[in-house]
Amino acid sequence: MSLNLRVGIGYDSHRFAEGDGVLLGGVLIPALVRSTGHSDADAVCHALTDAILGGAGVGDIGEMFPDTDAKNAGRDSMEMLRLAVARVRAAGWAPAQVDITVIAETPKVGPHRAAICERLAAAIGVAHGDVMIKGKTNEGMGWIGRGEGLACVVVATLSRIVEG
Numbered sequence: 359m360s361l362n363l364r365v366g367i368g369y370d371s372h373r374f375a376e377g378d379g380v381l382l383g384g385v386l387i388p389a390l391v392r393s394t395g396h397s398d399a400d401a402v403c404h405a406l407t408d409a410i411l412g413g414a415g416v417g418d419i420g421e422m423f424p425d426t427d428a429k430n431a432g433r434d435s436m437e438m439l440r441l442a443v444a445r446v447r448a449a450g451w452a453p454a455q456v457d458i459t460v461i462a463e464t465p466k467v468g469p470h471r472a473a474i475c476e477r478l479a480a481a482i483g484v485a486h487g488d489v490m491i492k493g494k495t496n497e498g499m500g501w502i503g504r505g506e507g508l509a510c511v512v513v514a515t516l517s518r519i520v521e522g
């Protein structure tokens with residue numbers, strides 16, 4: 359069946375270490391922790407990248423940017439996101455709308471929503487209003503509740519690019 363809309367889901371998690379801010383969607387949110395990882399550890403960008411690649415059916419972030427490759431060390435996740443969008447567009451799909459949930463006890467995402475939405479919308483080529491992000495705590499339960507790290511879930515809608 360040939361659909362003109364597709365939906366992808368992405369998930370990511372990163373461990374916290376002592377630090378001075380958490381990078382989420384290209385925005386550094388002041389905090390007493392930072393996310394650790396091979397790249398710049400931006401969990402929002404990573405989950406969004408996977409959602410977009412998954413929706414188009416053209417791979418995943420681990421295959422596109424392997425952590426065994428030295429050039430991905432400390433890499434800018436916004437750049438990885440833009441490269442993933444280019445791959446998706448080359449396959450005939452364009453991001454249409456994304457919905458993001460960050461699960462963390464800290465930091466609070468709400469006050470930074472507008473800044474994050476603006477950066478992500480520009481990176482994936484949609485209007486500001488087509489990106490939504492919200493934060494949830496894990497009610498103190500489990501590893502997220504203990505403040506060991508954060509998780510992020512993204513659902514992305516893609517529309518088929520119609521040749522003019």
Ligand code: MG
Nearest residue numbers: 370371401404
């Ligand atoms: Mg990641």
